[in-house]
Amino acid sequence: MAKIIIPTPLRKFTANQASFESPKASVAEAIGELTAAYPDLRRHLLGDDGKLRPFIKVYVGEEDIKVLEGEQTPVGEQTLISIIPAIAGG
Amino acid sequence: MQLTKEITFSKQEIERYSRHLIIPEFNIEGQRKLKAARVLVVGSGGLGSPLLQYLAAAGVGTIGIVDYDVVDETNLQRQVLFGLESVGKAKVEEAKKRILSLNPHIKVKTYNTLLSSENALDIIRDYDVVADGTDNFPTRYLVNDACVLLDKVNVYASIFRFEGQVSVFNYVDEQGRRGPNYRDLFPAPPPPGLVPSCAEGGVIGVLPGIIGSLQALEVLKVVSGVGEPLSGRLFLFDALNFETRILKVHPDPANPLTGANPTQTELIDYVQFCGVPHEEKEHDEGPAVKSITVQKLKARLDAGEDLQIIDVREPHEYEIVNIGAALIPLGQIREQAGAIARDKPVVLHCRSGVRSAKAIRQLEEAFGFTNLYNLQGGILAYAKEIDPALPVY
Secondary structure (H helix, E strand, O other), rough: EEEEEEOOOHHHHHHOEEEEOOOOEHHHHHHHHHHHHHHHHHHHHHHOOEOOOOOEEEEOOOOEEEHHOOOOOOOOOOEEEEEEEEEEEE | OHHHHHOOOOHHHHHOOOHHHHHOOOOHHHHHHHHHOEEEEEEEOOOOOOOHHOOOHHOEEEEEEEEOOEOHHHOOOOOOOOOOOHOEEEEHHHHHHHHHHOOOOOOOOOOEEOOOOOOOOHOOOOOOEEEEOOOOOHHHHHHHHHHHHHOOOOEEEEEEOOOEEEEOOHHHHHHHHEEOOOHHHHHOOOOOOOOHHHHOEEOOOOHHHHHHHHHHHHHHHHOOOOOHHHHHHEEEEEEEOEEEEEEEOOOOOOOOOOOOOOOOOOOOOOOHHOOOOOOOOOOOOOOOOOOOOOHHHHHHHOOOOOOOOEEEEHHHHHHHOOOOEEEEEEHOOOHHHHHHOOOOOOEEEEOOOOHHHHHHHHHHHHHOOOEEEEEEEEHHHHHHHOOOOOOOO
């Protein structure tokens, strides 16, 4: 199962869960499953067009999905998907 | 940067920096580069506290400090530059005093002003490296863009609750390759209100100490040329489960400053870019609701009027301070609407008035309430105007 790491600012939409496991085969499907499980999260990750919002980065392992296959990037058993939000505290 | 050959050290300085001088990879040449360097620290808060102290102690020759704020008691839990005696005083001056007492061999220049599109280029121009420790998105983009336009390295760090991020932006390596900048990582800011600031969302006290120290280390590496700076990489720290990750940052062809077809050649209006209408204003975008001032509420209570008062904050906030209202957090307001009176005026309040306005709109839309009033300024206003014995947060 691919594991999605939920960053702190978004955990209030996932009942404080820090991670989510998905058996799906692509980033888009795994995130789809995540947002189906936590509907309040959806508008924070995805725009009206269903695409990832520009202040949210998604990584597979240490690589930005934008240099892989975008949201269609395949994920496997051991894949770690990281959602990285912009934060600005100092 | 000044030619390092011209840099000399007094006996006191040699002794002070001796633990640097005996590191073979760093040695006196590294120390000369530190002394020749001019580093601007933007924001002298949580990140600025370790940054300024370590940069000063390490011997960075010229340090600039930009901050418009004064020290507040709520700063002291993490901003270890300041003591109780600093409260109410200008941060830049208190910071300067502190770091000059750490190291009198350096020069410190202060800018007691809000960094803006009008002054950023003039201020940043005089420095070699900028360390961004600000606390808001408009200034993050402003610092980034000014650094790109002026060809300065931007050593970036940010924090929120238990998480920290560090990277080095706009760094040109020995082969002349320019690394990515903040806009390559995050092309656009989140809408106001989605990512709370530390003032709204909180931050664990030690975190800026850790992240700001890493930021200071990257400044020293960039300046001295020692080691491999965190360019093209983003370091993440999650203090809750002690996990660190390093992710790659790639140039974005759509970057308006450095992409394939640059469209931006000057600074812009960053407040507008980030959609922050007014700095002070929180993120209340809906239609106006009926409201009541804290003075009028007090007068009506004193007159014995039968009012229901509801606090829509979270239980942990209620624990900090409350005015005896019934607690129904915003997230449960619809479910618990049955507990809200319809036969008398009901005053809803939160910390500053934004959440309670949202609660009123939800209740009016979903259940047709007509007897709800928002307490203007929330419990903060009540503490300030009516009962100064109440703590604020």
